[in-house]
Amino acid sequence: MLVAARTWFRQSGRRYFNQRRPVTATHILLSDVPRTATPADIRRAISRADVVGVSDITLDYKYFKPTERAILTLVSPSYLAHNLATLQNLTISGLPVSSQPYVPDSPPVEEKRRTRGHEGRSQAAERGALNGDGPNAGISENKEMNVIFSGMPARTTVKDLAELLKDFDVALSSKGLPHIQKITPPGDVFALTAKFLVTLSSVTEAHRLVRAMHATYHGNDFLLSAKIIY
Numbered sequence: 001m002l003v004a005a006r007t008w009f010r011q012s013g014r015r016y017f018n019q020r021r022p023v024t025a026t027h028i029l030l031s032d033v034p035r036t037a038t039p040a041d042i043r044r045a046i047s048r049a050d051v052v053g054v055s056d057i058t059l060d061y062k063y064f065k066p067t068e069r070a071i072l073t074l075v076s077p078s079y080l081a082h083n084l085a086t087l088q089n090l091t092i093s094g095l096p097v098s099s100q101p102y103v104p105d106s107p108p109v110e111e112k113r114r115t116r117g118h119e120g121r122s123q124a125a126e127r128g129a130l131n132g133d134g135p136n137a138g139i140s141e142n143k144e145m146n147v148i149f150s151g152m153p154a155r156t157t158v159k160d161l162a163e164l165l166k167d168f169d170v171a172l173s174s175k176g177l178p179h180i181q182k183i184t185p186p187g188d189v190f191a192l193t194a195k196f197l198v199t200l201s202s203v204t205e206a207h208r209l210v211r212a213m214h215a216t217y218h219g220n221d222f223l224l225s226a227k228i229i230y
Contacts, residue, residue, distance in 0.1 A: 032068055033059075053076060146229040180197070214226040
């Protein structure tokens, strides 16, 4: 059953990323990556495997949750063949990871612009466009400074969460507003708890918030989750 599940995820990944296996690809898609793995974990694993020429490592997300896929960006397509060969036996946390060439489907420039900055993200959240899908969960700014914060009662507002997080250095917009967006759940989902995207002032502060708030309780009934978006 486990083999069948992995086969399904691998085939789903191929359909999702619309692979064409070009010889000039400057990206490699890793599949079956442990959900708990960070880009730093992947970097260590590929370094041990003698992978070279990797300029960036990006996790793929679905509704702000890791999908077991990661994307390696190469500085040149000349590294592709060597790296695919060395990745054949790659393992992360003891689990085998598969690899293949990848050509990313870039979102329209206008859509990128509309989700940048406090105002852009807030408007995207209101219209349901901030859905947490794709590389970096669809967030191109402030890498590792964004935290997905969930578990609060569904009626919680941005102002409520800002008050709860007043001891943390949440980034502010040019108008002095906290960089917090409430995420609209998918149309077919009825959520009992709220999900927020919180941008901190630094990577260090984002990690401090996660250490302090993740797996703690709000009141007696609401278990909180705080995770970095990589």
